[in-house]
Amino acid sequence: MFSDIEFDQRHIWHPYTSMIQPLPCYPVSSAQNVSLYLQDGTELVDGMSSWWAAIHGYNHPKLNQAASQQLTKMAHVMFGGITHQPATELCRRLIEITEPELETVFLADSGSVAVEVAMKMALQYWQSKGERRHQFLALRHGYHGDTFGAMSVCDPQNSMHSLYQGFLPQNLFADGMDIPFSGEWQEGAMEHFSRLMERHQQEIAAVILEPIVQGAGGMRFYHPEYLKGIRQLCDKYQILMITDEIATGFGRTGKLFACQHAGISPDIQCVGKALTGGYMTFSAVMTTRNVANVISQGEAGCFMHGPTFMANPLACAVACASLDLLAENHWQSQVAQIADALEQGLRPLEDSPYVHQVRVLGAIGVVEVVKPINMASLQKFFVARGVWIRPFGKLIYLMPPYIIQPAQLSLLIDAIRHAVSRPDILFG
Template sequence: MFIKKSKTKFDKQHIWHPYTSIINPLTCYSVKKANGVILKLTNGIKLIDGMSSWWSCIHGYNNKILNKAIKKQLKKMSHVMFGGIYHNEAIKLCKNLINITPNNLECVFLTDSGSVTIEVALKMALQYWQAHGEYRKNILTLRHGYHGDTFGAMSVCDPDNSMHNIYKKYLSLNIFADSPKCKFNDIWNENDINSFKYLLNKHYKTIACVILEPIVQGAGGMKIYNPMYLKRVSELCKQYKILLIIDEIATGFGRTGKMFAFEHAGITPDILCLGKSLTGGYMTLSATITSKKIANIISNSKAGCFMHGPTFMGNPLSCSVANANIKILNKNKWFNKVKKIEKHFKKKFLPLLNSNKVLDVRILGAIGIIETINYIDINKIQKFFINNGVWIRPYGKLIYLMPPYIIKKKELNILTNSILSLF
């Protein structure tokens, strides 16, 4: 039995937060409610959210349309197993996903988190080659990549990234090409693809698939690379008949100024992974989408089916809010909102390239990244931002913003000005 403690003390002593020590945890702040782009703390302080709750709440908090969808579905059923059963919201969602993705992507596997959808995609690729009578276990990916925290996902994250390097000895050994050097707006340098091309040519007989984050590498380093790199990867995968998995978990649903980031390169993946903003940040849900051809080959494998099935697969509540989210996005109002955010970021942040404290500035769509010369004291800078009325959570040497698309100019100004005051 626990002795009565304050909520703050209980949280600090008994609750593990992401990437945090239980002995010496980072300071956590108690949120009472959220509305629009505002997080209201228990002590009454209001914070403008610059993170979209890890890049997912694209329409902000307490959205009337998304709220209504959940309430309506809740009266019918909150959950039902997906084994041997289907329901209208899942049917509707899969139709919606097929409609907004490339024509070849026809078969949808619904899961319950971003990491799991990566596991599913990798298992699809492995089972695909098993159905061809081949044992292919290697996966080709990029350095500075991040795909999640489960074991399969970790095995295709940058092996030297501090987030996962303590598990290196336990993970499957995969193949890592140098990350792209050419930035988004740079003149394309064909040499940028050499590392990837060399490794693919050397190992293609044992490679089951290629997996990468399109255009924007997320938590592995926040790199934004040239679309031509992705185009060349796609061409090489077709040449060597290797499956291409695109991880749109962080970038999908408008964040980069396109509905999906791979559209910047004009390519089509063999397997597409979606999550985060799929439900507008309301509930956990992800989707792995592939072609009918690949799905049929997997289904004709030795197992006779695809061997995966999460308990909360196709959860009706999650599907209902995802459908409402896609309905909002299909009105295309997000496009101009994201463009305005991008324009604001460029005006405010590009001058920081002249600062002796800044290594680089990277901007695309509703993503603004400042890479500093020195590592950041997270606790110290977090307190500074709280005192300035904003919620911004840097890490490593990166201070970045990914605000909800609905943010107003005044709120965006407060966010960006709070960062500028550091320099």
């Protein structure tokens, strides 16, 4: 008879993990506030927000209450020909807090699905207008998800999806975005992007990008002027602009949505991850009235997408409660305090010979080391110090829950500080 861990290693796939030589897997029995509790009683302060979603921490009474109350009414009903109050309330709230141009909402299953929906919307938009625009212009170092369409707009050389080249649709990728968020803007920085748009303006259905923060593609923070310039070019060539705010939305960068750093509004916007406070998989795609109308005036007469669990009432109810908490907890001050602590705690690590660069923006802190880390040894080191930090590539980063307290954040920062002084643990 296999133990749970042995069974897990033999039979269960984990993200980006070998089935032959799996990385160590730590059994969690419960989660509370900003901590994960292992089966042996070990407490780990979570610096990841469960891949950037659990902004209110774990087992929050208000989110629990929203889920339990909705369960007594209905867990799920189809959304075809039916509507319900949790969905209308959530969509009303999303429209209120996003840019005024974004007037319509499509409720989807996950972040990757939201990107698929946004891309399908762009293609159907141009089909409805009688133009065959079938390509997307994306950014090098970008990441948009693991499904087929989403993979096609991830960086084709430097992403985890390079294995699938030859099978994916061929899209366009712009170099650059090299001026950091707080760097000095340079004239001519948009030249490559501008040339690509001009050359392919008749084929491009939409530009798709992560605004300001390129997350899983490298945790890079680029200058807001890029976004302003891209919005202007999209307007000039009448190309749709899709912003993937799945990781950045709901305050993570210090603005409610990262586009606000540049004062621009997209034609289509994807949100997810923190939408339900990390309680369940859910996402939303928001569009301008023009996008919705053009699609609906086309040959099909509607947008051709309808997931089984679209607008799940449980997810909608929890998302509404999460938005309540975001406002009640004064997320701006929470994120600002986290940013200050990350800056003070991580910035000195740039003096280490093993550190290439430290980057901080909002509630995101990144330490990029000089070569790829040894995941197994570094993960074991962090667990021994009572923290949960999941590095990748050359990056050790923090995106903690907004409710984290100073002492808990210090524990995370101290663990990173000690790790970068130990090349034997960093690099194995």
